[in-house]
Amino acid sequence: MESRGKWLLIHFTGDLILVTHMLMSGSWHIYRRGERWRRTRIHMRAVIATNDFEAVAFDVPVASFHTARTLERNTSIPKLGPDLLQGSFSEDEAIKRLVLRGEEEVANVLLNQQVLAGIGNVFKSEICFSCGVSPFTRVSALSSAQVECLMSTARRLLAANVSESAGPGIVTYSGGRRTTGAADPGARLWVYGRRGKQCRRCGTIILMRKQGVGARSTYWCPQCQPLPLAANDGGGGEVEGWSTPVRRTRIGCS
Missing domain, CATH: 3.20.190.10 (MutM-like, N-terminal)
Structure with a gap:
């Protein structure tokens, strides 16, 4: 298999x-x-x-x-990048593939299975939030600490949604996706699917925008995930409800 x-x-x-x-x-x-x-x-x-x-x-x-x-x-079956859930996962190789996509928005790159295998649309938004990274940041604007946080958080969140308790190997978790660690089923996710609701950390209203070639829904908190102040508008023009980002240096991997 x-x-x-x-x-x-x-x-x-x-x-x-x-x-x-x-x-x-x-x-x-x-x-x-x-x-x-x-x-x-x-x-x-x-x-x-x-x-x-x-x-x-x-x-x-x-x-x-x-x-x-x-x-x-067969060209339709992809040659995947490093699998985040494999014991043989090579972080160095994953980072190398990531930084080669310097002019692309980080959330789009996280979905590229030839860069990293395993991240879907829900986790894309959750990983960026957990690291305090705007999903519209170009990869070239990420700090080394942010790149490391994205990698470690991606592995941790994906691993939290599979179970090996039934025996050897990975068994798909049968419940809803979970990233916050909260026991309340209604508080499983930080931002995904929560447009118009208050951020669980700061109370700012969560925004949503279609992103990338596939127009996938991206959710983020503009306060916890400020866009870098450098000339980086995310390539998508104005965003409804966008506020001027606050300069912050803290990176949270919780």
Whole structure:
């Protein structure tokens, strides 16, 4: 089994590889033989069965077989950057890939799976908030301390949302994403999805703006995450509710 972002590669003997992509709704379930599925068969795309277990792909829109050679030629399946959840994660390599994107906005770079593998849209906003970094800051304007904070916080927040208690390896956390550490389910996230609400740290109103080629929703606190005062307008013009940033030097990795 090999994961590449939301691509899942299942390697069989005889040079046969099943490649699936989850997009936004797909999932794999594992059941004991004879156990009742939690989804109906109309949602089933593929089943892999042994004498004891069944792995069922539900609502997986992309599923195809490959050999090692055809997989290598397939340009739609990405060659990922360092995986934040792997024990072999190389921070030096990740930082090298990050700084090469100097003219891009940091939140967009965090989503680039060829730079760092594992960060999705929710965590993008949460990581930037936790480090006090404006998501519209160009990578070239980041300090070394900010880069280190982004890396360490990304690993910590992602690791907090998986569990190894069921056995060896990583099992996806089944609850909602969580970054604040609060026990209250309604206070799981710092900024994501909280447009118009008060910042949990300073009380400033959380803003939201579409960002990047995919127009992904980005949430941030303009007080806790000031844009650098240098000529860096984030490349997106005016933002509704934008206030003049306050110069701050504190970097929080909480």
